[in-house]
Amino acid sequence: MAQRWPERLWIVRHGQSAGNVARELAEAGRLPRIDIAQRDVDVPLSPKGEEQACALGHWFASMPELERPEVVLTSPYIRARRTADIIRDCGGFSPDANRPVPDERLREKEFGILDRLTRAGIEAQFPDQAEFRRLLGKFYHRPPGGESWCDVILRLRSALDTLSLHHAGQRVLIVSHQVVVLCLRYLLEELTEDEILAIDRAGDVANCGVTEYRFDPAGGLNGCLRLHRYNFTAPLEREGAEVTREPDVAVAPK
Numbered sequence: 521m522a523q524r525w526p527e528r529l530w531i532v533r534h535g536q537s538a539g540n541v542a543r544e545l546a547e548a549g550r551l552p553r554i555d556i557a558q559r560d561v562d563v564p565l566s567p568k569g570e571e572q573a574c575a576l577g578h579w580f581a582s583m584p585e586l587e588r589p590e591v592v593l594t595s596p597y598i599r600a601r602r603t604a605d606i607i608r609d610c611g612g613f614s615p616d617a618n619r620p621v622p623d624e625r626l627r628e629k630e631f632g633i634l635d636r637l638t639r640a641g642i643e644a645q646f647p648d649q650a651e652f653r654r655l656l657g658k659f660y661h662r663p664p665g666g667e668s669w670c671d672v673i674l675r676l677r678s679a680l681d682t683l684s685l686h687h688a689g690q691r692v693l694i695v696s697h698q699v700v701v702l703c704l705r706y707l708l709e710e711l712t713e714d715e716i717l718a719i720d721r722a723g724d725v726a727n728c729g730v731t732e733y734r735f736d737p738a739g740g741l742n743g744c745l746r747l748h749r750y751n752f753t754a755p756l757e758r759e760g761a762e763v764t765r766e767p768d769v770a771v772a773p774k
Contacts, residue, residue: 524684524742526692529733530589531701532576535569535606536727537599540766543638552641560628560635561597565606572728572761573603577610579755580693589693590614593683595700596622603728604695614691625679629699632666659713673703680707698725698767708733708745724765726753 542556556563565573580588592613594604604620607613634642634649643650646663653661662668683692694704702725706716725731730752733745753763 522742523688523735523737525735525745526591526683526687526690526733527735528587528691529683529745530693531704531731531733532603532607532693532695533698533701533725533727533729534565534595534597534599534603534695535572536566536764536766537563537569538566539563539599540569540727540764541566544766546638550638550640552638552644554636554638556636563597563599565599565602568762568764569599569603569727570606572756572764573606574610575756575759575761576603576728576730577607577612578759580607580612581610585615587691588612588614588617589691590617591687591690591692592617592620592695593623593626593679593692594620594695595626595628595697596624597628597697600626600695600697604693607693607695613693620695623679623682625675626694626696626700628697629669629672630665630667632663634663634666657713657717659717669699669703672699673706676700676703676707680704701725701729701731705731705747705750709747723751724767726751726756727764727766728756728761729753729763730755 539554539556539560543554546554589612592604594600601620601622608620633646637645649663659669662671702716702720705711705719731750732748732752734748735743736746737743739746756763
């Protein structure tokens with residue numbers, strides 16, 4: 521039976537963004553709204569985020585050429601695309617890799633009317649939504665104009681179908697966002713709601729943290745992807761790049 525999964529799959533959260541920094545300042549000041557001018561799609565990396573991305577590029581570059589990523593897919597958001605470009609510029613891709621390809625299914629979770637609000641801002645402006653989220657839980661709650669985790673998972677099911685159809689046997693790097701990293705774990709490992717939310721509660725995904733899967737031909741009928749490491753930050757620590765774990769800018773409850 522033909523292999524249906526990539527030989528290796530790395531899933532990386534983008535480097536620290538200007539939005540991550542603005543959110544941290546808003547939370548520290550107990551402000552209702554995060555002060556950032558750009559659309560979420562246009563939020564750039566911070567200088568620290570660029571340093572993190574290059575450190576990760578150097579880590580990939582330290583691998584033999586035939587072990588580095590040869591297919592690179594990114595969220596269309598600037599912070600993810602820029603992270604992928606810096607990894608490439610710092611030598612992290614296989615020599616025959618094509619340029620990173622944006623895929624809108626890998627975009628950040630959409631927060632709708634809660635966009636840019638801190639937890640305090642949500643409770644003040646939309647107390648009904650704070651209560652709905654308490655009752656439904658973060659996995660199922662969908663704010664008006666936004667998405668639930670289940671909505672993100674639905675579009676990622678399609679992305680994984682594309683991965684298995686077009687990139688079986690290849691080495692694939694995905695650069696995306698915190699919720700996407702977690703939702704891909706949910707799908708690839710066939711987790712339950714309780715299991716993935718327990719992983720989420722254990723700590724935020726680090727900026728440029730690496731989640732890696734390797735193909736196991738003995739797993740199931742056609743083989744499977746086995747988790748090799750999660751939230752791996754040694755590539756940053758090795759170069760002295762600060763490890764940051766701020767949630768994304770859009771809203772306090774991910």
